[in-house]
Amino acid sequence: MTAAAPGDCAVKPGRIKQCVAAAARMLRTTAVRLSALYLALFVGSVVLILVVVYRTTAGFLTEEIGETVALEVGAFQDHYTKYGLPGLVDLVRGRSAVVNNNAIYLLTTPTGAVLAGNLSRWPDVALSDTGWIHFKVADTSGVSNRPSTAQAMTFTLPGHFRLLVGRDMSELDQLSDRMVRSLGWIIAATAMLGLGGGLLVSRGAMRRIEAINRTTRQIMAGDLSDRVPRFGGGDEIDRLAGNLNAMLDRLERLMTGMRQVTDSVAHDLRTPLTRLRSRIELALIHDTDDAEVYRGVLQDSIGEADRLIATFTALLSIAEAESGAKRSDFTAIDLVDVVQLAADLYEPVAEERGQRLAMEIAEGVAPQTVVVRGNGQLLAQAVSNLLDNAIKYTPEGGTITLRLDGAAAGQAARVTVADNGPGVPAEERPKVLQRFVRLDAARASPGNGLGLSLVDAVASLHGARLELSDNQPGLRVALVFPADAKS
Amino acid sequence: MDMKVLVIEDDQQAASYLAKGLKEAGHVVDVANDGKEGLYLAGGEHYDVMVVDRMLPGRDGLSLVQVLRAAGNDTPVLFLSALGSVEDRVKGLKAGGDDYLTKPFAFSELLARIEVLVRRRGAAQPQTKLAVADLELDLLARGVKRAGKPIELLPREFALLEYMMRNAGSVVTRTMMLENVWDYHFDPQTNVIDVHIARLRQKIDKDFPTPLIHTVRGAGYSLRAAS
Numbered sequence: 001m002t003a004a005a006p007g008d009c010a011v012k013p014g015r016i017k018q019c020v021a022a023a024a025r026m027l028r029t030t031a032v033r034l035s036a037l038y039l040a041l042f043v044g045s046v047v048l049i050l051v052v053v054y055r056t057t058a059g060f061l062t063e064e065i066g067e068t069v070a071l072e073v074g075a076f077q078d079h080y081t082k083y084g085l086p087g088l089v090d091l092v093r094g095r096s097a098v099v100n101n102n103a104i105y106l107l108t109t110p111t112g113a114v115l116a117g118n119l120s121r122w123p124d125v126a127l128s129d130t131g132w133i134h135f136k137v138a139d140t141s142g143v144s145n146r147p148s149t150a151q152a153m154t155f156t157l158p159g160h161f162r163l164l165v166g167r168d169m170s171e172l173d174q175l176s177d178r179m180v181r182s183l184g185w186i187i188a189a190t191a192m193l194g195l196g197g198g199l200l201v202s203r204g205a206m207r208r209i210e211a212i213n214r215t216t217r218q219i220m221a222g223d224l225s226d227r228v229p230r231f232g233g234g235d236e237i238d239r240l241a242g243n244l245n246a247m248l249d250r251l252e253r254l255m256t257g258m259r260q261v262t263d264s265v266a267h268d269l270r271t272p273l274t275r276l277r278s279r280i281e282l283a284l285i286h287d288t289d290d291a292e293v294y295r296g297v298l299q300d301s302i303g304e305a306d307r308l309i310a311t312f313t314a315l316l317s318i319a320e321a322e323s324g325a326k327r328s329d330f331t332a333i334d335l336v337d338v339v340q341l342a343a344d345l346y347e348p349v350a351e352e353r354g355q356r357l358a359m360e361i362a363e364g365v366a367p368q369t370v371v372v373r374g375n376g377q378l379l380a381q382a383v384s385n386l387l388d389n390a391i392k393y394t395p396e397g398g399t400i401t402l403r404l405d406g407a408a409a410g411q412a413a414r415v416t417v418a419d420n421g422p423g424v425p426a427e428e429r430p431k432v433l434q435r436f437v438r439l440d441a442a443r444a445s446p447g448n449g450l451g452l453s454l455v456d457a458v459a460s461l462h463g464a465r466l467e468l469s470d471n472q473p474g475l476r477v478a479l480v481f482p483a484d485a486k487s
Numbered sequence: 488m489d490m491k492v493l494v495i496e497d498d499q500q501a502a503s504y505l506a507k508g509l510k511e512a513g514h515v516v517d518v519a520n521d522g523k524e525g526l527y528l529a530g531g532e533h534y535d536v537m538v539v540d541r542m543l544p545g546r547d548g549l550s551l552v553q554v555l556r557a558a559g560n561d562t563p564v565l566f567l568s569a570l571g572s573v574e575d576r577v578k579g580l581k582a583g584g585d586d587y588l589t590k591p592f593a594f595s596e597l598l599a600r601i602e603v604l605v606r607r608r609g610a611a612q613p614q615t616k617l618a619v620a621d622l623e624l625d626l627l628a629r630g631v632k633r634a635g636k637p638i639e640l641l642p643r644e645f646a647l648l649e650y651m652m653r654n655a656g657s658v659v660t661r662t663m664m665l666e667n668v669w670d671y672h673f674d675p676q677t678n679v680i681d682v683h684i685a686r687l688r689q690k691i692d693k694d695f696p697t698p699l700i701h702t703v704r705g706a707g708y709s710l711r712a713a714s
Contacts, residue, residue, distance in 0.1 A: 302593075309591055310674065313571065317673070320572055329574055344643050345669055348682045377573045381673045388676045451676065 035198030092116035102168035110160035321457035354396035386417040394421035412486040420474035490535040495525035522546025541568035556583035595706035660707035
């Protein structure tokens with residue numbers, strides 16, 4: 001990534017385009033978007049708070065002024081009652097003389113001539129419903145020399161003399177002025193704090209996501225060993241990292257498995273192919289007129305080719321079962337059928353070898369009672385492979401048991417094949433499920449080492465467990481179908 | 488039994504091996520190397536059986552057979568395919584195929600299968616009794632007699648004998664028996680069929696002067712009156 005540093009943009013005009021692109025890319029990031037959203041919310045709340053504060057303060061001030069004016073009016077009325085008009089004129093003059101307060105007074109004759117007060121003439125406004133008048137004072141003396149709003153109460157005295165007592169409201173105007181002015185600052189500061197904080201907070205999260213991105217890119221480039229860093233704490237991003245790592249572990253295991261299989265395939269197909277090729281080549285070199293020699297070689301070659309095809313087919317079946325694609329065409333499979341058919345097919349084979357094949361169906365299990373969702377052919381092949389193995393490794397006189405158990409705790413069904421042959425030592429058991437693995441004891445007998453691998457793959461496809469245990473003596477292999485496999 | 492066979496296979500070498508083998512077995516063979524040519528030949532002439540590769544350039548084997556079936560052509564079809572999974576086979580049969588053989592296959596297997604397909608087409612309608620020489624099989628009473636003497640058979644032995652008698656005179660391979668009698672569409676590692684045939688021979692042929700079950704080397708077995 002060639003992100004331009006902000007400094008570069010000012011220095012090199014040629015890089016402006018790149019800078020614009022970088023800025024645009026930056027604007028698209030989740031960090032910036034989230035910060036902008038928070039900022040808007042933040043500024044909005046601050047403005048709201050200021051408005052509420054202003055209104056509350058302004059209301060309080062107005063109320064206070066109203067009370068003061070009312071008190072003053074009361075005092076004027078008392079004075080008028082006691083000393084008459086001249087007394088009132090004196091009082092108004094006296095009060096008007098006080099500078100630096102925002103009180104407004106005016107006493108006029110019935111003709112409108114000013115008797116006393118600090119207002120040049122009677123304001124030309126109508127009385128409002130509240131008994132107050134609001135007007136602009138442009139030329140008050142002793143108050144403020146700028147035009148401001150005033151609020152006052154008026155009275156008509158006997159003889160049509162008129163009295164006005166009010167207050168210049170410029171204090172309130174100043175308050176709102178100050179508030180509007182500081183509002184700008186507050187918003188600016190809020191914006192800075194919000195944007196900075198938002199970026200800081202989201203950058204932290206985004207840096208972790210970027211770390212995940214970096215790992216992903218590394219893996220795409222082919223390095224499967226890399227893992228997403230975890231920060232601890234178990235939040236969503238940590239859980240995402242954990243899941244990704246688990247997925248990667250699984251992928252790596254699969255890849256390793258694949259590599260092993262490819263190696264084994266190469267070995268187990270190359271060896272017979274080499275045999276096949278040398279046999280044919282030798283026959284050609286060994287020039288003879290005896291057609292029987294050639295016939296023999298051809299027959300051997302077909303045998304070898306057939307074994308190769310069988311190995312290949314078995315590998316394909318395993319791959320098919322492992323891919324899990326067949327799950328889509330699962331049908332209801334009666335395991336009683338599967339077991340009976342297999343027993344029926346292998347019973348004469350065992351007998352021919354001097355073994356006994358016993359089929360046991362657990363008590364209470366009848367046709368159509370043990371039905372699982374599955375692939376009939378693959379299940380039949382799995383059971384057939386197990387019987388094949390058992391017959392192959394059990395000595396003459398031995399007994400092979402094929403048993404079907406129905407639903408029990410944690411299982412929908414269990415198919416067991418047990419023999420009393422040499423068995424498999426506990427430490428070797430996981431090994432025999434791997435492809436092409438043949439224990440030393442088995443090397444002498446025919447087979448490709450794929451039988452149990454296929455059974456294992458079929459078991460996984462059906463969500464079933466493959467259990468290998470000691471039959472004392474012999475091997476016992478059980479296919480345990482989980483409770484939810486029931487159809 | 489001479490048959491007229493149409494082979495539709497895009498691999499020219501494979502097609503010519505098939506044609507050569509079929510001709511040597513006494514059949515008349517036409518070869519088409521793509522679906523279009525195959526459809527043209529199949530529409531214009533009468534064949535006893537068609538061998539169709541599933542994956543063809545131009546028009547694939549499945550749709551070719553669907554078109555033929557839709558047009559009322561009911562010539563038996565054997566599909567050849569490199570796709571061997573169960574659902575591939577089911578798709579082939581659903582499209583109108585009568586049998587399905589996965590590559591690579593033994594030529595004897597192909598020959599046995601198309602002969603059975605043609606014979607089955609000519610067979611009479613539902614029978615209740617099958618007979619070959621002095622061997623009789625009663626499908627209703629589920630009884631078997633040879634030279635009038637009842638023979639006790641296990642259910643699966645009965646099914647195996649029934650399958651062989653229905654295809655008497657033809658070669659039936661081990662794979663065909665596994666598919667038709669056990670519904671096993673895979674080859675078990677052991678030669679299980681040979682053991683079953685040996686048992687059947689014990690009961691059918693052992694006490695009689697002329698054997699009816701014959702081994703066909705490199706192919707399978709055949710049930711017929713004389714060798």
